[in-house]
Amino acid sequence: MNFLKKLLGMAKTKKSPSDESYIVVTLNDKLMPIDRGEIYGDPLEEFLQAEGIGELTGGGTMQHASGEIEYCDLEICINTDSLNDRQIKMIIDKLESNGAPKGSVLTIEKTGEKWPFGQKEGLALYLDGENLEDDVYKNCDSNFVVEEIKRLISDKSELVRYWQGEKETGLYFYGDSFDVMYKSIAPFINEYPLCKGARIVKIA
Numbered sequence: 001m002n003f004l005k006k007l008l009g010m011a012k013t014k015k016s017p018s019d020e021s022y023i024v025v026t027l028n029d030k031l032m033p034i035d036r037g038e039i040y041g042d043p044l045e046e047f048l049q050a051e052g053i054g055e056l057t058g059g060g061t062m063q064h065a066s067g068e069i070e071y072c073d074l075e076i077c078i079n080t081d082s083l084n085d086r087q088i089k090m091i092i093d094k095l096e097s098n099g100a101p102k103g104s105v106l107t108i109e110k111t112g113e114k115w116p117f118g119q120k121e122g123l124a125l126y127l128d129g130e131n132l133e134d135d136v137y138k139n140c141d142s143n144f145v146v147e148e149i150k151r152l153i154s155d156k157s158e159l160v161r162y163w164q165g166e167k168e169t170g171l172y173f174y175g176d177s178f179d180v181m182y183k184s185i186a187p188f189i190n191e192y193p194l195c196k197g198a199r200i201v202k203i204a
Contacts, residue, residue: 021078021110022057023088025095028103028118028204030069030161030172033061039159040098041074047094053087054078068163068170083108092117101174101204121178122204125149125189127169128197140194146171148192152184168199178202 027040036059045056058075078087092106096119104118127142146160153175161172175181182200189195 021083023076024107024109025074026105027072028101029072031072035159036061036072040095043098044094066165088115099174103204120174120204122172122174123178123181124201124203125171126199127194129168132196136193142169145194148188149173149185152188153181
């Protein structure tokens, strides 16, 4: 069974009856709370205020029982009772411009209406943390794996998405195409000892 737990990275405001409309943005991005705020939350809050659309009122990060992040979300209060398509499109465009992956969803709480969105595709590399030779763990470095993959897929950002589990370590990368990323890193994955037996999964 898929047990999840919620990590709150932003205080939730108490909702009160009013003409305001709330929407929840579920981002298919494996980000910790601080990174979620920097990449999506802060830019979106600035955008909402500048456009007079509303304000960001909360956010959270959902985790599996293992501690691996499943997704993160943001709560937005819209300053109107009738949320229009133009406002929704503007919010989605802003999130996509900040890198929102495929599989993300905007939900209007009052009606339950859902708007799928996202453009980036995601690749997860799970390194075997227990079955390789001791010398491999001693002489190889997961930080080098991250740096080399980011170089190969032309990712110049400083952000590192990862999860340290009991039996494996997950490294997450996002780009325009999963297939292109996979082909770019395949030779390195096949040659570097620490990547022996690693799992590669499409996550967006």
